[in-house]
Amino acid sequence: MSTARTVDPDRLDALMERARREVEAGTIPACQLAVALDGEVVAEATFGAPEGSRFHGYSSGKAVVAGAVWLLLGEGALALDDRVADHIPEFGTHDKDRITLEQVLLHTSGFPRAPFATLDWNDRDVRLARFSSWRTNWEPGTRFEYHATSAHWVLVELIERVTGQDWRQFLVERLLDPLGLEDLRFGVAPEDQGDIVDVVTVGEAPTAADLEALTGIAGLDLAAFQGEVTDEMLLTFNQPEVRAVGSPGGGLITTAADLALWYQALLHDPKGLWDPATLADSTGHVRCTFRDPMTSAPVNRSIGVIIRGDDDQIQMRGLGRTVSARAFGHNGAGGQVAWGDPETGLSFVYLTNGLDRHPLVHGRRGAALANRAGLLTTPAG
Numbered sequence: 001m002s003t004a005r006t007v008d009p010d011r012l013d014a015l016m017e018r019a020r021r022e023v024e025a026g027t028i029p030a031c032q033l034a035v036a037l038d039g040e041v042v043a044e045a046t047f048g049a050p051e052g053s054r055f056h057g058y059s060s061g062k063a064v065v066a067g068a069v070w071l072l073l074g075e076g077a078l079a080l081d082d083r084v085a086d087h088i089p090e091f092g093t094h095d096k097d098r099i100t101l102e103q104v105l106l107h108t109s110g111f112p113r114a115p116f117a118t119l120d121w122n123d124r125d126v127r128l129a130r131f132s133s134w135r136t137n138w139e140p141g142t143r144f145e146y147h148a149t150s151a152h153w154v155l156v157e158l159i160e161r162v163t164g165q166d167w168r169q170f171l172v173e174r175l176l177d178p179l180g181l182e183d184l185r186f187g188v189a190p191e192d193q194g195d196i197v198d199v200v201t202v203g204e205a206p207t208a209a210d211l212e213a214l215t216g217i218a219g220l221d222l223a224a225f226q227g228e229v230t231d232e233m234l235l236t237f238n239q240p241e242v243r244a245v246g247s248p249g250g251g252l253i254t255t256a257a258d259l260a261l262w263y264q265a266l267l268h269d270p271k272g273l274w275d276p277a278t279l280a281d282s283t284g285h286v287r288c289t290f291r292d293p294m295t296s297a298p299v300n301r302s303i304g305v306i307i308r309g310d311d312d313q314i315q316m317r318g319l320g321r322t323v324s325a326r327a328f329g330h331n332g333a334g335g336q337v338a339w340g341d342p343e344t345g346l347s348f349v350y351l352t353n354g355l356d357r358h359p360l361v362h363g364r365r366g367a368a369l370a371n372r373a374g375l376l377t378t379p380a381g
Contacts, residue, residue: 005037005038005344005345005377006377007035007037007042007043007376007377008375008376008377011372011375011376012035012043012376014372015033015035015369015372015373015376016033016043016045018368018369018372019031019033019045019047019350019369020045020047022047022352022354022365023047023048024047027202027203027354028048028202028335028352028353028354028356029048029049029200029202029353029354030046030047030048030049030053030197030352030353030354031046031047031048031350031351031352031353031354032044032045032046032047032049032053032055032255032256032350032351032352033045033256033348033349033350033351033369034255034256034257034259034260034348034349035260035346035347035348035373035376036257036260036261036263036264036346036347036348037344037345037346037347037376037377038264038268038345039261039264039268039270040264041257041260041261044255044256044257044260049197049353050195052195052255053195053196053197053255054183054195054196054197054253054254054255055196055197055253055254055255055256055336055351055352055353056196056197056199056237056251056252056253056332056336056351056353057252057253057254057259057332057336057338057351058234058237058250058252058332058333058334058336059148059249059250059330059331059332059333059336060252060259060329060330060331060332060336060337060338060349060351061186061248061249061250061251061252061254061332062152062248062249062304062305062330063262063263063266063304063305063329063330063338064171064175064184064186064252064262065152065155065156065171065186065248065249065304066105066155066282066303066304066305067175067262067266067274067304068159068167068170068171068174068175069101069105069155069158069159069303069304070274070278070279070282070303070304071174071175071273071274072159072162072163073275073278073282074274074275074277074278074279075275077162077163078101078158078162079101080100080101080102080105080303081100081101081102082100082101083097083098083099083100083101084096084099084100084101084104084154084158085097085099087158087161087162088131088154088157088158088161090128090129090131090132091131091132091134091154091157093132093133093134094134094135094136095136096111096134096135096136096140098140099136099140100140100141101158102287102303103140103141104147104151104154104155105151105155105303105304106144106287106288106301106303107144107145107146107147107151107288107299107301108140108141108142108143108144108288108290109136109140109141109147109151109154110136110137110138110139110140111134111135111136111137111147111150111151112137112145112146112147112148112150113147113148113150113228114130114134114147114150115130116130116149116150116153118236118242118245118247118251119241119242119245121153121245121247122245127153127157130153131153131154131157134150143290143293144288144290144291144292144293144299144301145292145293146292147249148228148249148250149228149247149248149249149250150249151249152247152248152249153247153248153249155248156248167186167248168185168186168187168246171186172185174273175273178271178273179261179262179265179271179273180261181258181261181262182258183254183255183257183258184252184253184254184255184258184259184262185246185252185253185254186246186247186248186251186252186253187243187244187245187246187251188243188244188246188253189244190240190241190243190244193240193243196243196253197353198238198353199234199235199237199238199334199353199354199355200235200353200354200355201231201234201235201354201355201356201357202354202355202356202357203356203357203358203361204357204358205357205358206357206358206359206360210358210360216295216296217294231355231357234333234334234355235355237250237251250332250333252332254351255351256349256350256351257349259338259349259351260338260347260348260349261347263329263338263339263340263347263349264340264347266279266283266328266340267340267341267342267345267347281302281303282302282303282304282305283302283305283307283328283340283342284302284307284326284328284342285302285303286300286301286302286307286309287301287302287303288300288301288302295313297313297317298311298313299317300317302328304330305328305329305330306318306319306328306329306330307325307326307327307328308320308323308324308325308326308327308328308339309325310325318331318337318363318366318367318370319331319339319370320339320367320370320371320373320374321367321371321374322370322371322372322373322374322375323339323341323343323344323346323370323374324341324342324343324344326341326342326343327339327340327341327342327343327374328340328342331366333355334352334354334355334356334362335350335352335354335355335356335362335363335365335366336349336350336351336352336366337349337350337366337369337370338350339370341374344374344376344377345377346373346374346376346377348369348370348373348374350366350369350370
């Protein structure tokens with residue numbers, strides 16, 4: 001795939017040095033990053049772990065699950081105005097029968113912290129009972145609150161209902177294998193987990209003053225800020241049995257290179273996997289501008305990813321200042337960064353196993369790296 005665009009070597013060196021410095025200073029134990037351009041990985045590096053190690057991507061995997069839904073939307077198996085309960089009757093209790101697929105994808109459904117233990121997925125009766133027990137916190141479609149894991153359990157149940165296939169296998173057969181992404185998986189058998197880097201917590205927890213500086217909310221405590229995404233919950237992903245299930249909202253296992261190539265596929269679709277109009281809409285159409293209750297910033301959500309936009313709140317979206325307004329992506333807990341930029345053709349992924357307890361610290365790290373990555377195709381001088 002030819003292109004007139006090239007990566008500036010000096011700027012690439014600066015990006016790699018910035019990542020290396022964190023590991024050498026002992027701030028985090030390990031990290032991995034990759035840059036891809038026009039269909040190919042042009043640079044990748046791992047610091048503090050063996051080359052080829054796989055990392056936890058956490059919520060950066062939401063863009064992959066969304067890609068499976070987009071495939072089914074393009075084929076007509078699903079529609080955005082479908083009511084979830086029409087496909088999953090067990091879900092339609094407690095007035096949830098009104099919730100649409102679009103609302104689930106936009107995190108406006110109203111069940112942001114609905115309980116669902118990862119290991120319950122493999123027991124069909126238990127998982128359907130979970131869906132039936134959930135209640136909404138607001139009228140669906142009237143506000144945004146991040147559904148860290150709950151919405152994606154619904155999305156993969158929808159995939160299974162309309163395809164008759166295990167959602168993890170559907171991803172592999174219809175998307176990941178055709179794209180050659182052998183290291184990107186949800187659900188890794190225990191015997192195949194030897195190359196996965198365990199996650200650890202690092203750093204100091206934020207004070208109430210720190211959280212107020214971040215959110216503008218006085219008196220906010222860490223538990224309220226984190227919701228279900230606590231340090232303890234994130235560490236459960238080290239458990240072999242949890243990795244084997246593969247939580248769709250946070251259980252991604254991948255290399256940075258494979259996830260960067262996933263974004264190249266979304267930018268270029270070289271295999272013709274998606275309906276072009278559906279893919280363009282999914283990655284380029286902001287459908288939700290409700291404000292995030294924790295940051296007060298418009299969320300700029302499409303049906304599955306965040307779009308950077310060009311307003312004065314771009315720093316709240318985690319994609320950096322130097323990508324174009326059309327850049328889209330989805331970061332993950334503890335400092336994972338993942339995006340693609342249609343203007344430059346670049347995609348960038350940064351993964352770390354050092355989950356900093358302080359959101360400002362890993363936010364600044366991610367921004368510093370993303371800002372360097374976004375400038376890689378800009379001619380020096």
